[in-house]
Amino acid sequence: MTIHEADKIRSAVQERYADAARSDSSCCGPAVYTDADPFGQSQYDDAARDLLPHDAVTASLGCGNPTLLAALKPGDVVLDLGSGGGIDVLLSAGRVAPDGKAYGLDMTPEMLELANANKAKAGVENVEFLLGSIEDIPLPDDSVDVIISNCVVNLSADKGLVFREAFRVLRPGGRLAISDVVLSRPLAPELTEVMALWTGCIAGALTQDDAVALMAAAGFEQVGIDPINVFGRSELEGLASGLGPEDLPATLDIETLIADFDGVIRSAFLRATKPGAPTSPATASATFTDPQETHMPSVHVYEPALCCNTGVCGEDVDQRLVEFTADLNHLSEQGTDIARHNLANDPLAFASQDSVRSFLEVAGSEGLPLTTVDGVTVLTGAYPTRDQLLRYTGLTQAPVAVPAGTTELTVAENTGSGPTGCC
Secondary structure (H helix, E strand, C coil), X not given: CCHHHHHHHHHHHHHHHHHHHHHCCCCCCCCCCCCCCCCCHHHCCHHHHHCCCHHHHHCCCCCCCHHHHCCCCCCCEEEEECCCCCHHHHHHHHHHCCCCEEEEEECCHHHHHHHHHHHHHHCCCCEEEEECCCCCCCCCCCCEEEEEXXXXXXXXXXXXXXXXXXXXXXXXXXXXXXXXXXXXXXXCCCHHHCHHHHHCCCCCCEEHHHHHHHHHHHCCEEEEEEEEEECCHHHHHHHHCCCCHHHXXXXXXXXXXXXXXXXXXXXXXXXEECCCCCCCHHHHCCCCCCCCCCCCCEEEEEECCCCCCCCCCCCCCCHHHHHHHHXXXXXXXXXXXXXXXXXXXXXXXHHCCHHHHHHHHHHCHHHCCEEEECCEEEEECCCCCHHHHHHHHCCCCXXXXXXXXXXXXXXXXXXXXXXXXXX
């Protein structure tokens, strides 16, 4: 990418987010998108929203909730790359108080003005907003314990430099915890030049493999990516509704693009650690799980209508469901707060949760399974893996392995999955 192209992208992004700061747009994407939540704003629960000024919440342009996953502790120094209206900075400040500090960095003066106004309304003192770019962070080496970011790295024209800068300012043992958009495969070359898709967080998104490679090349260890929301047809149609005929080349057909990219685009949690012995007491004991040690996370998995736990009647079984059921049973035996709800025999569980009911209204049962932690959506479209279940429940002991050939499993009574026999 040439310097001219990078400058063009930077200018377009600044203009898009300056407009958002002035107009209180409330969603990432080519246009305000209110019919569904493909970018993951629902991951801010009501308790978090109630702590913040209304303008901070409505100015959120993210695709997840990095503060939920970063395991912030009192005394941490946190930096939010592309802090926008300040929602993640203000939430972080509360978690690292009284001795910690939260920085927010943004290149758009209008967003910085809005963020400082929200800081004043919230009455938070341990916060500082900085004007600058995420490719040139205005902080010294080894000065930050945790770096978070919410759907911003994809907007950069030089993501390798972003990760190298993040590595530079993190202290040894420091953690990178980013919510962003990633792709399962590259976009067509002509789409990467569509500016509306750049400013809408799509055209600049890395593939999952490229994101892992760039973080590793910057020096990070323990690199991982967990997809949270996979964009299906309904989400893509909502995003496409914000594009005008002038936004796409005449050779590109919207319907064809939607069909081609069904399931390719997803919001995800990117995590990594800077090698070395932690220099901060808070960092030394931190992980990527919820830091509230006295709180047991409540994990619920909402699955489609199944006649049995393996998902297949007869002799054949779905091996992924066999493994998931065994892992869930083992975690239940460990005393974790984990439950499983089958749409066929536990419909009230779906109807009683606003976020789950809203999800079904938009995505239908085809979008299931859906996993929540303390009522916050953390995964859709796939069953959680063993590692994900461990993080969600806060355990470190791995579930027992599933014996080869296992097809009949007994589900704990509190899993809410109903009868265990196949029909």
